[in-house]
Every structure is written in structure tokens, then in C-alpha cells.
Amino acid sequence: MMEEESLDYVLVPMGMLVMAIYHSWLLFTILKYPRRTVIGINAESRHQWVHAMMTDSLKNGVLAVQTIRNSIMASTLLATTAITLSSLISVFVSSTSNSGNTTSKLVYGNKSSIVSSIKYFSILLCFLVAFLCNVQSIRYYAHVSFLATVPTSVRKKDSIEYVARNLNRGSFFWSLGLRAFYVSFPLFLWIFGPIPMFVCCLMMSFVLYFLDTTSSFTRRLHTHSFRVEMKTDDVESAVSS
Template sequence: MEKQELDYVLVPLGIGLMVAYHFWLLFRVISQPTKTVIGINAINRRLWVRTMMKDFKNAVLAVQTFRNNIMVSTLMASTAITLSSLIAVLMTNGSLIHDSQTLFIGNKSDLNNSIKFFSILVCFLLAFLMNVQSIRYYSHANILINVPIAKNRAVAVNYVARALNRGGYFWSIGLRAYYFSFPLFLWVFGPIPMFVCCVVMVFVLYFLDVNTDGGGGEDQVWMDPDDDEGEC
């Protein structure tokens, strides 16, 4: 196999491995939420909203919590758009790319280099958009969580919890976009570092995403007994 052909083999394998892992994680979150960190966090966010809305004395704590979440999402969005601008500058200066690839094998054509940096740019733009959506839902929930509850208590609590969870989901997707940018960045230095990074990252993400304490018959322990919808 020629050195230039490594990009056509290792790069699709690495990206396919990352995509396959996240499809497996999505299925796991839907079917067995208590066996994933994302699922447990979603369930506990619903319980947290219910607790905050039961007593108006928790209003300050709830607002401070949302403020912290909004600040984190704002930082992530700002970082993503800054990195996007940096990648756009690098795309216009091809000499930097060729100088950095002298020690690595793989396809070094101008078209391939443009694809590499465009892929990284897409990841950062996706991270920016997801974090902006996260701020949107956090802002909605920040107002709604302090609305007085009348007869429609269950509807109000479920709606606020759903908004909070959507903000958390968008934040998680934005973070995953950052994760995808690491192997794509190493692709600049060749397909071998990119593929190795994909394999290592899948193992690291598995230990970060999988919960070994809950699951099985303990699923009901994490659920709110007053929650009629039973959704994350």
C-alpha cells in the first residue's frame, strides 16, 4: 500500500469507529439510561427541578446554578468561534501545513489539506451552535423555574425539566464536537496519528460515559415516583 493511500483506509476507519461508538452510546442512553452518565444526569436534573420548584426559598440557588451553566456554555461557545477563526486563517496559509507534514506520511495534496481543515472548522462551528442552543434552553429554564405553580404543577415541572435537559443535551453534543476535533487535528500530521487518536479516544470516552454503579434492576431507584412521563 502506498503512503498516499493510507488516508483512504485509516481515516474512514477512525471516523467510523468514533461514529459507531456514539451510536452505541445513544442506544445505551435510550434503552438503559442508568448505565450511562448522560442518562443518570438527565434523571437527576428532573429530580432537581422538582425539588427547586417545591419551595420558593430555593429560587436563589436555582438561579445561581443556571448562571453557572450559562457561563460554562458561553465560554465553550466563545472558544469554539475563536478556534474557528484561527482555522480559517490557517486555511489561507498553506505553507504552514506543508512545513508541519515533513515528518509524516500520507496524502499531502492541497485538496486533502483543505478537507482536513474544513473538517476541523465544521467541528468547531457545530460546537459553537450547540452551545448557543444550550444557552437558549438554560435561559428559558432560568425564568420558568421561578414561576409560581398553580393547578398545572405537573405540567410546569415537566416542562422546565425538559428545557433543562435539552440544554444539557446540547451542551453534551457541543462537547462531543470538541472531542471529534482532536483526531481531525492530528490528521493534519498524517492518517496514522489520527487513527491512533480515534482508538485511544473511544476507550477513554467509554470509561467516562459508562456508569458501573447503576443499571439492571436498579433502574427504578433513579426514577422519580411522581414522574408520570418517565422520560429523561
């Protein structure tokens, strides 16, 4: 029926538009009001952590390396999972095309093999993006593991800022890789039809909103801890001078 075929051309773009609008709003909030998002608050927390580790690297060097090693292991796990799923999808698509099978008749709103190819290609693209982002995350984490153990002083703000910036870049790439996994869920449900895909886009945007934003209590607690840290640093710098 024409109505079933038109569902892919109506619900799928609407679902992707909802996801695009949400992530555009999230990017704008991160750039303009970072403390309203978990990503922004975590970036400031990592900056404080680097400052605390590098001001006494002889004492905190082992702790810094172990912490970064855990992040490398998490990125490695996601990268391995992404490339494994990409390989499985490629093998499945190639075997299906060679056997000449078409999509199942149980899939509602899918009557074209071209649409089926677009579905699998979209999922494959998400996993490839997740793999590349996690590889870049491993690259930055490995670089920070060397820099974080270099002895420095409180006065050398440039070196500490450089290490914190690289650590945040690695974390941002890890967040992008994880976000690609999130986006793959509605694309995977698209195999079963455009209706589950559209519903998943709505639910995913709703859930991600609560995962990405912070409450007023969290912002107030983080701001208080940040001010306490800054006052402690001022006292230490005054004593050392």
C-alpha cells in the same frame, strides 16, 4: 510512494467508522437503557432537581438561578473557545492558500493539497458545530432561568415537566458541543498523518466508553435515591390533600 498516499484512504475511514459505531451504540443505549449511561442518569437527576426547586420556588429561587447561571457560563466559555478556534483556522488556511505554501514534508501519508484542505475543513466544521450547540444550550438555559422561579405546586406536574424537559434539552446540546470538541482531537492529529489519527480514534472511543457508561454501583445508588425521592413526594402530596 503509493503506499503512503493510500494510508489516508484506509486508516482515516476506519478511524471515523470506529467513532461512528461507538456513538451509534451510545445513542441506542441512551434511548433504550438510559440508566446505563451517565447522560441518562444525569437527565433523571436534573428532573429531580427541577421538581425540588419548583415545589418551593420562593425558598430555592436564588439557588436555582445561580445553578443555571453557572451552566450558562460554562456554555459561554465553550462557545467562545469554539468560535475563536474557528476564526484562527480560517485565517491560517486563507494565509496559507494566498502564500502558495503546501503541506510540510514531515507529514507522513499526506501528498495532496486537497487532503490538507479536507483536514482543516473537518476541524473547522467540528468547532462550528460546537459553537452552534453551545449557543442553543445557552438559549435553553436562559429560558429555564425564568421558568424555574415561577411559583407552582406539586399538583402542577405539566409545568414542572416542561421546565425539566427544557433543562435537559439545554444539557443535551451542551453535551453535543463538548462531544464535537472530543471529535476534533483525532481530526487535529490527522494533520500529522493518518496513523496518529487512527490511534487517537481508538483511544478516544476507549476513554469515552468509561466516561459515558455507569457501573452497577452507580445505578443502584441512583435508583435508591430516586425511590426515596418518590416516596417523599407521595407523603407530601398525601398530607397536602
